[in-house]
Amino acid sequence: MTTREEQLVRFIDNADEPGIVALLAPLGEHERAALLPRVTERVREHKRRKDENNRFPPPPDAPLIRARAHAAFLAWLGVADLGTLPPPAKHDSDNMRWFLHRACASAHGHQVLLDRRPVWLVELANQHLEYGYWMWDPVWRLIIAGVIDRPATPDYLRGVAEHVGRSGDVPVDEMVRRDPALIEQDLPALLDLPRGLDTLVHGDVRTSIGPDPKITRTWSPVLAALPPGHPLRERLLTELLESLGGDLGRDASTYHSFMTELRPSPSEYSARQYALLRLAGHRQSAVVSFAILALSKVDKRHPLSPSDVVALLGPATGATSAGTARAAVRLIAAAVKRQPSLAGAAAATLGPALTHRRPEIQLEAINVLVPYAAQQQVIDALVEAAPELSPTATAALPGHVSVQTSNSHTGALATALAEAEAFLEQQSDPYLAAALAAARSRTEAAAIDCHPWRDALPGSGPVTPVAIIDELIETVLRVVDRSFRFTSTIERSLDGLAALHNEKPKDFGLRVGPLVARVNKVFSTDQPTWGDHFSTDFCFLVAQWIEPHRQVAHPENVDSPRTWLMARLREVALMIQTGVRARLLALPTDDSDWVDPAVLAERAVSVGDEALNRPHDVAIAIARLAPWGRAEALKRLHDVPGTLAAVIRVACGGDDPIDEAPDVVRRMVAWHLTRPADGAPYLFGDVAPPTPTKAEFPLNAYAQATITQLPDGGIFMDPSGVPEWQAYEQWIDHQRHTSYGAAWGMSQWPGDADWVWTDQLLSRHNVRSLLDPDASLPPVALGRVIELICDDTAEMRTLATDVMIQAISDGRLTSPQLTAALATPTDSVASGRLATALVAVAAASPLHRAVVARGLIATAPAWSGMQARPLCTILELLDEIFTADRVGTASIVAREAIGPLAKGRSKTATLATRVLAHEPTERWPADASAVALTARVIRAKRRTGGPRTA
């Protein structure tokens, strides 16, 4: 080995890159070639070590190993020729080419090439460009160093857009200062390429990688700084507008963002105003918004052609974005002002604005037309739009425009009063009587307070027990396949198994085959354990049926809905194991999950005290005892001996000793007799422990985990000691337990669902049950409804809004309850969603808008501090309601809360001023009374079994 060789190897092994550069700089090609074998050997050696150490955790000397490999490739670049270097490869499986590129891209690699200037440098540059745009930068450095000519290949030109500024080492403007040809030569050539503009637009945005990614732009700041009239800038502005007019799809926003970044001047836009006007009719809303915004700027400095504006901006006035629609209307307003003869045409053009879903846009359009309301075309347009106008827009119509205003509310109230009076003459109903009195005194009717355990009605359909084995198989199949609509299917399956399990016809194997196959499939694919889910527990029950002597699962402490359900399943499993067959007492008699007391009495007579061997079945039968028919049950059981009969008599209001009944049964009877209880029915009225709050997966848990070194060199990371991890585990466990059978669990205690609303997860599962007009709506449930109105999923928000609409419709929710629920402050996102939902609620009927208005007025201090957008939504809603109902707020507290908002020139101030301008009166609207009264008549008729009127 020569001294030079030894020295170079030492530099490589010490990762001394400056040393390598200095050693190679003076050498000629022959001297370099002489070093190749030894350098190649070091490259392979260091690359091998690098590959071997690619593991986690990295060894302590990993940085040195990496640096040696890099140095070896650097030396290789200085001694090998293009034929001996790793060939270009699309799929560089051993990363040899990738290491070489890294060496070329480094400052030392660049210096090695500059010192050497091999004849194959142009070819190497082309290979770099073909490899990927990230190798553009080393090529460009060779260009500006003057060692290669500027390429004109598509790879190079696309790199101009895709790579420039990526490294961040040299700012783009500095690059342009060093190399003006980038602007004068490369970018125009790029635009000449097919989809060249697209490459430039998409290459402009850079997103940094990391926990807090930042978006930076590359070419647009430089292009924005080009002087007006620069050919490249002129070309770009024109081509961008042309492209925006095309069918860009999702790319449209990228294009108009790029266009905006170029900061076109009003003059530049003005020169392209017709293109912008055409964009205002584009099918993509983002493009329309961009065009309208640009046209608004132009119109202030260089007024647009009025006829073009009126002819082309009509569709934009119906834009979903209120801002865009408003700006389009204002452009038309300016055009008509400049050329009043266009008012008639403008009236036709403004059709979408006049019927826009946002009242403010309607109002804006009417204000444009009012000065020209003498013209027949304008009158025609206003009259045509009148039925769709909001109250505030209707109020703004000129007096001579004939609009059919409805006086139907007084007629509706008279009809409702007459209907209520007629009903009350025949039958009594306290809620209807109270509502009638309220309607007469023009006050709000009191809310209907539902107590299902006391006043529930039978469900709409009976639940019939499973009668034969084939029906049982089909019913259990539905449970195992989770293909049923009502929880009564589960109850029928359970009852059927209890009653028919030892009825096995000769061809039982043939008939039960599909069920057994399905259960075996569940066992093989899900590998469930007892307690995972009610459907898999049913699979265990089926297995018990097929093999009665199987071991039954051990009992668990019954202290949650899940363990109650498991206990009931286990009781049936024990029946099968011991060969006992009987109907279950807890099988509901109707699809609202009640057990008719008279039917229960018959069941008790039939089964006798043997049923007390299944105490959870008896307890749930008591929990489901319907509020009707108890006298009949008492009569039927009058002389029936035994503890079970005594238990049912006590539950139905009798007076018997039941000390011999199982503890579970006695406690359930006690809970039943002392309702309403504050606590959970599954704890016999005791207060349940708080449920865990929602916890996200703790991303940092492993950073805080306890690390144990394993004998095989690996490590074990244990995050179980991290508090966030524990909270997450608790939440997951809670989720698992809740999802065992949320709806079935709720059905065990049909008279008491309040416990459901104490749990966030259960509330989500069961909020739909609140649509039932007979469902209890306690404050905690209403709180959950408000919470779900602000949910992240649109479906849940809509459902919660539906619940609120339904509850106001049927009288369960009135303004005092809404006021209490709205008093809880919400964050900015939630307040926006809440405001939007309240608009939807208020749109449902005059009653809804009156309730919402009262609720908002009473909570004005709570929402007056909201952010501008939801605040404006609420103020606008109040303005609409007050205009429609010809009322205003007399509440001093509300006026004091809204008053400060009315100062200044903002949209908020305008709306607040309008809200306060309505006549202060607390009169309850007649049409709201009519709707409320009609709803109570319907309810009263429904409850008395009379014909429904709706």
Added chain:
Amino acid sequence: MTDVVMAYDRSSRLVADSSNSGHILELVPAAGGDAIDRPFFAGWVTRPKIVAQLLLAVAAVARSTYFRPITSQLLDPILTSGDGRLRIESFSSCCGVYARADVLPDGLENVTVGSGTTNVDFNQDVRDALSRIDDRVELRLSIGDEGLHVVTRGSTAFERRVKLPTRWIKGLGEAALAQLGMRPVATLDAPNARRLLAELPPAGGASAPPYTLARRERGLRFQQSAVAAAAVVAGPYRLRELVPLAAYATSLTVWARPEHGVRPCAFQVDLPGARMWLVLSPDVARGFSGEGAALEAMSDPSAVDRAAQLRPLLDWSAKLDETSLAQRAGVPVARVRALLAVLGGQGLVGRDLAGDAWFRRDLPFVADRVAKLQPRVRKAAQMGDADLVVKPIDGGHEVFVRSGEIAHRVVVHGEAARCTCQWSVRHSASRGPCRHILAARQFLARQAQDPA
């Protein structure tokens, strides 16, 4: 997967009309195919902007996938000309949305019409050009080219080769059947149509519950609570391609079958001289394939044969006259309806809800394939008599149909039937009969014909 090759002689394009200031949209049909009578359409459109927007909307559905992140851009739109109107159809990649634009006779002028069905090349340049069309320019549609009477595969300029999932092909045929029995459940005027489309709920997860389209004081509202007889819409965000058309809409009609629960629904947007249709599958995560609307008929070999015999009698009128067809075919009208449903499932006729009628449309790539692709029909046909055991029960039959190591119990009571297989338990009759019911019915029919 099925390979489909769409070969074109050249690219479609929008060119300036040298004779006046207008433009000609030259849509190039797929090469080959005996259904094409070239040139089969040429004419001026009365509302260029609206027609351009319709074409873009249909093309957007063809390029969309509303559920699975699979490669979209499966197929170019399908164009059918006949009876003075143009129908442009497409089907989303996820198989859940069927779109059709009908350019009606009053939306066309000076039409030279032939008849036929073809795919048309709808490339990015054409879409860009259409997007720039407004009513200030005249637009002439030209489909096919008189200079290209004889085209061979070898002379094509380019081919687009796509792999069509089987369920896509089946779904497109079944999209027509999904419309059978639909009735209008709500009609909105222009302002309320615009409002409804402006309030489309955002996209939810695949398992998100469907919305009900319920009446409110004015118009309709997407809500979550159920309302009797209202349309149930799964994933209403799939209507988004109607939003750009809202500005031109004169009315919007919602169609659904008068049944409970989630079912397909259709949205008809009327525009001056045109109509746009979107038919949505009953589940975002599931397309129309597997709905099984005509499986019973398709599993009957004689019905399939008779349907094939009916096909030559179909003309290119806007509404196929069932009475006239019945007379010509020599079968009762009710039978013709059933046979047309079979043809609908095979993609050989389309359903026009507005006309309450079928129209002829030969999907270029579906014919002869759909029936073979119905796995339930195929598997039912594969079952031999030895696989079935029949026992009479009160009012019907109990049939044990062997399936692997077990036998499923099928109970047939007249028109009603149920089975113990997972498909039947999960879907009841909502997605057509399972293969065991099909096999049982065929077996019972054979027994009825030949009791021995």
